[in-house]
Amino acid sequence: MHRGPLTISKRTICQYTTRPRQHFISASSNSRVLLSNSVPISRTHYSTTRSKTSPLPNHIPPTLRDLKPLDFSAIMPHAEIPTPTTPGEFTPSEYPPFPSGLPTVQLETISLAKLLARDEAEQSRVFEICKGRGFFYLDLEDGNPTAGETLIRGAEAIAHAGTRTFALPLEEKLSYLMGATTTTTTGSGSDSGGAAGKPRQLFGYKKVGATLADKATGVRDTAEFFNVAKDDMVAPCADPADMPRRGASWPSSILEQRELFAGYMRAAHGVGMLILGLLVDKLGVKPEEIWNRHRIGELAGDHVRITRGPPRDKEEMPEIQTPSHTDFGTTNSITVLMNWLGGLQVWSESSHSAILTDGQPDVPGEWLWVVPKPGCAIINLGDAAVKFTNGVFCSGRHRVIPAPGPQGKFPRYSVVYFVRPEDKVIMEALEGDGIPKKELDFTGGEAEKKLTASEWIYQQALNIGTVFPSANPGAKN
Ligand SMILES: O=C(O)CCC(=O)C(=O)O
Numbered sequence: 503m504h505r506g507p508l509t510i511s512k513r514t515i516c517q518y519t520t521r522p523r524q525h526f527i528s529a530s531s532n533s534r535v536l537l538s539n540s541v542p543i544s545r546t547h548y549s550t551t552r553s554k555t556s557p558l559p560n561h562i563p564p565t566l567r568d569l570k571p572l573d574f575s576a577i578m579p580h581a582e583i584p585t586p587t588t589p590g591e592f593t594p595s596e597y598p599p600f601p602s603g604l605p606t607v608q609l610e611t612i613s614l615a616k617l618l619a620r621d622e623a624e625q626s627r628v629f630e631i632c633k634g635r636g637f638f639y640l641d642l643e644d645g646n647p648t649a650g651e652t653l654i655r656g657a658e659a660i661a662h663a664g665t666r667t668f669a670l671p672l673e674e675k676l677s678y679l680m681g682a683t684t685t686t687t688t689g690s691g692s693d694s695g696g697a698a699g700k701p702r703q704l705f706g707y708k709k710v711g712a713t714l715a716d717k718a719t720g721v722r723d724t725a726e727f728f729n730v731a732k733d734d735m736v737a738p739c740a741d742p743a744d745m746p747r748r749g750a751s752w753p754s755s756i757l758e759q760r761e762l763f764a765g766y767m768r769a770a771h772g773v774g775m776l777i778l779g780l781l782v783d784k785l786g787v788k789p790e791e792i793w794n795r796h797r798i799g800e801l802a803g804d805h806v807r808i809t810r811g812p813p814r815d816k817e818e819m820p821e822i823q824t825p826s827h828t829d830f831g832t833t834n835s836i837t838v839l840m841n842w843l844g845g846l847q848v849w850s851e852s853s854h855s856a857i858l859t860d861g862q863p864d865v866p867g868e869w870l871w872v873v874p875k876p877g878c879a880i881i882n883l884g885d886a887a888v889k890f891t892n893g894v895f896c897s898g899r900h901r902v903i904p905a906p907g908p909q910g911k912f913p914r915y916s917v918v919y920f921v922r923p924e925d926k927v928i929m930e931a932l933e934g935d936g937i938p939k940k941e942l943d944f945t946g947g948e949a950e951k952k953l954t955a956s957e958w959i960y961q962q963a964l965n966i967g968t969v970f971p972s973a974n975p976g977a978k979n
Pocket residue numbers: 807809824829839841845846900901902915916918
C-alpha cells in the first residue's frame with residue numbers, strides 16, 4: 503500500500519463499543535462538537551486521531567477542517583497513467599467535445615472558494631438552486647486547494663482503479679456482488695440496516711442488468727458499478743479483515759488504494775457537509791444538526807460509486823445505462839459527482855415529492871443533457887435532504903444514457919460520492935423556522951413508519967427496481 507502524507511492512525515477501534523447517550527467527536531483539540539441527543543447511536547465503529555489544526559470559521563465542517571493532502575506522487579507514480587490499466591478504458595485527454603445541437607441544461611456554477619469564505623451572495627444562490635432543480639456545478643479549482651486537488655486528481659485516480667477492477671473476470675467480480683455478505687447477518691456482526699432476512703449491503707459489485715430500467719417491458723440497465731464503502735476505507739483497521747462492511751472482501755485494485763479512497767471520501771464528505779450546513783443554516787437549523795447526523799467515523803451508507811457504461815459503435819442509443827432516479831439516502835444528503843463524458847440527463851421540471859414508487863418522472867417535461875465541465879464537480883441533493891427539510895429542497899430526477907455522438911465510442915466512467923446519514927439516524931424532518939411542520943408522506947400513501955437511514959435506503963433501492971441477489975454470489979437475479 504502506498505504511504506503518503508495522509509496517515510491513518512494505528513489506534514484502531516474496529517469493534518463495537520457501547521457509548522453513553524452524549525458523545526463528543528474530537529475533530530481537533532479546539533473544536534469539540536457535542537453530539538445531539540436526538541441522534542440515537544448505540545454503538546460506534548472507529549475513531550481517528552487527528553492532528554492539531556488551526557481554528558477555522560465555524561461554518562467549516564469537521565471533515566474539511568481536518569483534511570490532509572493526498573500524496574499523488576505515491577498514488578500515481580507515473581504521472582496520470584498508473585499501471586496496469588486496460589488500454590483505452592479511461593483516457594479523458596482523448597475525449598472529443600460534447601456535440602452541439604442537443605437540448606442541454608444550463609446549470610449554474612458555484613465557487614467553492616466563495617462558499618469557504620462565507621460569501622453571502624454565493625450562499626443565497628446555492629439556497630435558491632437547491633429549492634429549485636437541486637443540481638449545480640461546483641468550481642473546485644478556485645477553492646480549498648486540498649479538497650479541490652483531491653477531488654479533481656483523486657477522481658481520475660479512482661477511475662483508473664476502476665479500470666483495473668472492471669477488467670477482472672466476471673466470475674471474480676461476482677464474488678464481490680452487492681448484498682452477498684461475507685459476514686453474519688444476525689445483527690451483531692458487521693452488517694447493519696435492512697429488514698431481517700433481507701440483503702443488508704449496498705456495497706460491492708453491481709453487474710450489468712441488475713436494475714430494471716423499465717418495469718413494464720423488463721428492460722434492464724447496461725452499466726456496471728462498484729460501490730466502495732466509506733466505512734471500510736476510512737476505518738483505521740490495520741487488518742482489512744476487520745473492516746466493518748465487507749471485511750477484506752474487496753478486489754486488490756481497491757484494497758491497495760485505501761489511502762486514495764479514504765482521502766477522496768473525506769474531501770467529498772467535507773464539501774457535502776459544507777453545502778448542507780449552509781443550506782440548513784438558512785432554514786434556522788444549526789449546521790451541527792446536519793454534521794452530527796453525518797459523522798465520518800460512524801457507520802453510514804456513504805460510498806464512492808465507480809460506474810462503467812459500455813461504449814457503442816452505432817448512432818442509436820436505445821439503452822439506459824442508469825435508469826431514471828433521484829439519489830436516495832444522501833442527506834442529500836448530497837452527491838458529489840465527477841464525470842468526463844456526456845450521458846447524464848436531468849428532468850427539465852423539478853418535483854419535490856422526490857420519492858416515487860416506479861422511478862418515473864411525475865411532472866411533464868423532457869430530458870436535458872448535462873455537459874461535463876472541467877475543474878467542476880456536479881453537485882445534487884438527494885432524497886434525504888427533502889426528507890430532513892420537509893420538502894423545502896429538491897432532489898433532482900436524473901438518468902444516464904450513452905454518451906452522445908463521437909463521445910459514445912469511449913467507455914463511460916463516473917466517480918460518485920454519496921453522503922448519507924448515519925445508519926441509526928431516524929429519518930424525520932429537522933426543526934427550524936424555515937422548515938414546514940407537516941411531515942411529508944414518503945411512502946406513497948401508506949401510513950408512514952419512522953425508519954432509520956439504513957432501513958430507508960434499502961426501501962428506496964427496492965422502489966427504483968434494484969433486484970438484490972441472494973447471499974449466494976453466483977445466484978441469478
Ligand atoms: O454517471 C453519472 O454521471 C451519474 C451517476 C448517477 O446518477 C448515480 O450513480 O446515481
